[in-house]
Amino acid sequence: xxxxxxxxxxxxxxxxxxxxxxxxxxxxxxxxxxxxxxxxxxxxxxxxxxxxxxxxxxxxxxxxxxxxxxxxxxxxxxxxxxxxxxxxxxxxxxxxxxxxxxxxxxxxxxxxxxxxxxxxxxxxxxxxxxxxxxxxxxxxxxxxxx
Numbered sequence: 001x002x003x004x005x006x007x008x009x010x011x012x013x014x015x016x017x018x019x020x021x022x023x024x025x026x027x028x029x030x031x032x033x034x035x036x037x038x039x040x041x042x043x044x045x046x047x048x049x050x051x052x053x054x055x056x057x058x059x060x061x062x063x064x065x066x067x068x069x070x071x072x073x074x075x076x077x078x079x080x081x082x083x084x085x086x087x088x089x090x091x092x093x094x095x096x097x098x099x100x101x102x103x104x105x106x107x108x109x110x111x112x113x114x115x116x117x118x119x120x121x122x123x124x125x126x127x128x129x130x131x132x133x134x135x136x137x138x139x140x141x142x143x144x145x146x
Contacts, residue, residue, distance in 0.1 A: 001138040002023055003029055003031070003032070003066060004027060004032050004109040004110045004112075005031065005032060005033065005109050005112045006026055006030065006032070006033050006035065006106065006109050007027065007032060007033070007034045007035070007064045007087050007106040007108060007109065007111075007112055008030060008035050008037060008099070008102060008103060008110070008111045008112075009021055009024045009034055009035065009036050009037070009111075009112050010037055010038075010039065010050060010095075010107070010111075010113045010114075010129075011034075011036035011037060011038050011069075011087070011111065012038065012039070013068065014116070015055070015114075015115065015146060016109075016113075016114025016115065016144070016145075016146060017113075017114050017120075018114075019114050019146060020112045020113050020114040020142075020144050021034075021036065021112075023112050023142065023144055024112045025068075025083065026084060027110065027112070027142075030082050030083070030084075031084075032083070032084065032086065033084040033085075033086065034083065034085050034086075035070065035085075035086050035087065035088065035106075035108070036072070036085070036086075036087040036088075037069055037087065037088050037090055037098075037099070037102060038063070038065050038069060038087065038088075038089045038090070039089075039091075039092055039098050039099070040058055040061050040062060040089065040090070040091040040092075041089050041092070041093065042058070042091055042092060042093040045118045051064075053127065056064045058091055058104065062089050062091070065089055066089060069089070071089045072087070073085055073086075073087060077125070081095050084128075088102075090102065095129045095130035096129045096133050096136075097132075099129070099137075100132075100133060100134050100136055100137060102138060103137055103138060104138065107139075108139055109140075109143070110139055110140050110142065111133060111137060111139060111141045112141075112142045112144070113129075113141065113143055113144070113146070114143075114144050114145070115128070115138075115143050115144065117146050121138070122125045
């Protein structure tokens with residue numbers, strides 16, 4: 001069986017992210033590092049008056065998510081003391097692009113992510129982050145649906 005040294009797991013605190021985390025843990029061995037990444041989605045365009053407000057919001061979200069992820073790390077480390085976990089928070093206006101950048105920079109062996117399963121107009125308007133990552137990643141991508 002293939003062993004993975006580094007697994008990237010997008011984590012947005014949803015049930016889909018929890019499912020991806022569960023699978024990441026199942027695929028890991030004691031040498032695997034699982035990195036949870038929380039992407040703060042920036043607006044595509046910023047005008048000057050909203051930029052200050054957006055920066056404040058990003059700082060608030062980063063602080064809040066950092067606290068939540070620290071608590072998640074504590075929980076994971078107590079449940080799985082022989083496993084290696086870390087996290088990062090990444091602000092970007094395109095979540096799929098952010099994941100691909102992280103994969104390229106850090107050479108993850110596998111990306112495990114949940115899919116919200118949007119269909120129809122929502123999928124056309126919002127796109128599918130998991131689909132974009134799957135199509136453009138340099139490593140295998142495991143997409144999980146509930």
